[in-house]
Amino acid sequence: MPAPVIRPYRPEDRGAVFDICMRTAEAGGDARGSYRDQDLLPNIFAAPYTELEPDLAFVLDGGAGPVGYVLGTSDTPRFVREFRRTWLPVVADRHPLPAGEPTTPDEVMTALLHRPERMLVPEVADYPAHLHIDLLPDYQGRGHGRALLTELFAALAGAGAARVHLAMVTANTAARAFYDRMGFHEIPVADPGPLTYLGRATS
Template identity: 60%
Template sequence: MTRPFIRRYRPSDRPAVAEICIRTAHEGGDASGLYPDPELLPVIFAYPYVELEPDFAFVLDDGTGQAVGYVLGAPDTAGFAARFRREWLPRVTPRFPPPAGAADTPADGMATLLHTPERMVHGQLSGHPAHLHIDLLPSWQGQGYGRSLIHTLLAALHDHGVPAVHLCMVQANTSARAFYDRLGFTQLNVPDPGPVWYLGRPTTG
């Protein structure tokens, strides 16, 4: 066994990435059991990134080849949303169709998010064209690995010519907000954001 290290995502990491996504998706906590089909969350928040933007997908390897955390990014949010609709939705809609009526259940709410990728695009965020998702299993949090993952992605985005990045997080996850504040993210003004914050920072500095 070697020390934990950050590396690029590999297709063999897909099950681990799904588990990480599910175990951290409910306000930073475990979402297991909240949705009838456990694949719904990774289909929205993880798989499209590793499929459509593999150059901006990194994992924390525990030293044995097992991914225990990840950071996933898209350098051009508007372009990513367009590709999501054009390339990703046709692949997953047979298993996850849009809700037939009002989104009355958590699964329906998530399915609505899946089928509205344009929700990711806000004119107020045009100065922060990239966006990211980061998650680590609970036992790997609070040890500096999240910071290292963020800086790995920032460097990749900077090398790609991207000036700034943003993220969207639920306001109830106060520990995550403190983490982002320490990393230099600041709140971005998006009208009527609902129960979320939009945060951003340059890819350098």
């Protein structure tokens, strides 16, 4: 098998990226059995980045297509505005806002989709860029995550973003150990819910 290579995202990667997103969305594990709508999480956490920030979307190609990806934005406030203005209208009919208080996993995540302003966390304002990274299990622990982040950091720095943050599920201790090795530090947030916020410089 050829060694995996990092390359820019292509439109034909969409299906693989959606699959990777679902197979790693349950605190790093497989979320496909937890959600009825298999496009919902990718339409929140993957597709808007490939559509709105294609220059900051990279995949790890295992030879037969993507086996991991890193996606980001250099300017979270701008991204939130574009998410509401141009992305949400594309997917709102596919994922209508639930009536009343969300009660199922799908309804909880759909409510997040319709509230992109949740990404505007005051405590991380000094870290204007943010990112999402996911790798299939067979490709974890082999240096590919570090290589993907290094690629994105360079692109973010080139786009003028000096600092980047991410939000991770606190229960995902393996991911936290990885981010610690990558030089991220915790950013205290007043009401983080089930998330931990981490940040670092892009160079």
